[in-house]
Amino acid sequence: MxxxxxxxxxxxxxxxxxxxxxxxxxxxxLFCHDGLKAPDPCWKPLPPYTGNFWxxxxxxxPNPYSERYxxxxxxxxxxxxxxxxxxxxxxxxxxxxGGQADTTPFVH
Numbered sequence: 820m821x822x823x824x825x826x827x828x829x830x831x832x833x834x835x836x837x838x839x840x841x842x843x844x845x846x847x848x849l850f851c852h853d854g855l856k857a858p859d860p861c862w863k864p865l866p867p868y869t870g871n872f873w874x875x876x877x878x879x880x881p882n883p884y885s886e887r888y889x890x891x892x893x894x895x896x897x898x899x900x901x902x903x904x905x906x907x908x909x910x911x912x913x914x915x916x917g918g919q920a921d922t923t924p925f926v927h
Contacts, residue, residue, distance in 0.1 A: 838906070840899040842892075851904040855896040861889045862897050870905030872897075 843850040854864045854872075861878035865871040878893075879885040889897075 838899075838903045840896070840903060842896045842899065847903060847907075850896075851900065851907060854900065855893060857890075857892065861887075861893045862900070864900065864904065868904065869907045870901065872900065 839845050840847075840850055842855060843853070851864060851868045854860060854862065859875070859877075861875045861880070863873045863875075865873050874881045876882050877885060878887050878889055880889060
């Protein structure tokens with residue numbers, strides 16, 4: 820009985836774990852700071868990287884007259900950004916001597 824309660828407790832507490840994203844190798848610092856790794860994306864994060872963003876006026880959102888539609892990756896990554904990044908109290912700065920944030924410990 821205790822074993823079942825332990826398993827149930829773990830399953831119910833899963834919301835205590837950090838949210839994940841399939842973008843930027845699930846690196847929340849890099850994802851919230853740099854956003855989607857794509858040339859000229861339809862959205863970009865803005866400082867202090869805790870949920871502020873910029874929408875590209877060349878895309879159909881916010882410009883309803885544009886013929887450039889958001890890609891599936893742009894839609895999904897923007898939803899992830901709105902879900903994950905506002906949870907940060909402060910974004911901080913990258914201070915590793917091991918290299919840039921997008922190349923440490925591998926390119927992502």
